[in-house]
Amino acid sequence: MMALPDYGFVLLALSKTASTSLERTLAPYASLVISSPPGMKHLGASGFERKIAPRLAESGHERGSYEVVTMFRDPVSWLESWWRYRARDGQEERRPDKSTAAVSFEDYARSYIAGDRRVPTPRGRPAKFITVDGLIGVDRILAVERPDVWQAYFSERLGRPLEFERRNVSTAPVRGELTDATRDALREHLAPECTVWERLAGSGEWAGARGTPLAVPGRA
Template structure:
């Protein structure tokens, strides 16, 4: 998570949406750069609302805005599946070695997914809170020019992003039946992404 007090902007970091590259490029110039522990680095809207929002609205601005990057849901799961196939993960409970992408998505769709498919939810990460706190600005991971144009204008500086925290290059293919199940069981993921203007 990054906080820019002058720009009145908070960037929330959904895992596997390119936010590590954004943090690497912009972190040194941020007023606050939350790097660790992961539960705070990747604070979802409910955690932001509870622990960060009150202080930021008081000490930075009551008009501070939040933004996040959302990835197309199949691509997002594909990135997780590939990421958990890095060599050093072999033998760990959350590794995906020997697990097809179909099986990974099937497991993700379960009510309580096994460790290897327990990767959270972009929709839950951004779920609006009862007090009205919600994400202000959403950008598609796949539309980097729009994201960068916004950040450059808001932060008043040129920005170059490097590739960071990259998943292994492995082909991702999802069968039509499993894709249909994913779209049905996790409709909120697709509604969130498709609702971004």
């Protein structure tokens, strides 16, 4: 999470959406950077409103004076990115309990849908990350697959051209095949995320998202 209220925005770091690359470029301009522990680095909209927004208000930045922004990606691609990241070289030796090297993406996706904690699937979900009490709690959502859009947004905010490097990229082989039935089941499970993703289609961003109802199931 990075706060750049002097430039009119705060960036919430949804996992697996280029947050490491963004931090490397934007951190020098930020008045607040939280890069650890993971629970604070990837603080969602609800946590931001409780923990960080009051701190910014105390320093003269009321909530309405800046946008809260987050990146988003295709929901199936988001889950596949987690699976590939945990299958990266050396992970099985370092943390066998966290490795997916021996797990197919088909089985990984089914475990995620079922909430099976024996497989190291992510415990959260993007829709929960962006919501507060059933409403979207961020002002602007940017599609990570549209760098032309989000790079232009951040460059405009900072008033200078910015370059973003690809960081923290998985070295695991691409083998994320799903059967049609599992893909359909996964998209049904991630229906709130798919709703947001469909809203991003075309323009690559959703400005004014805050306050939109978004029903999010409680489990994973």
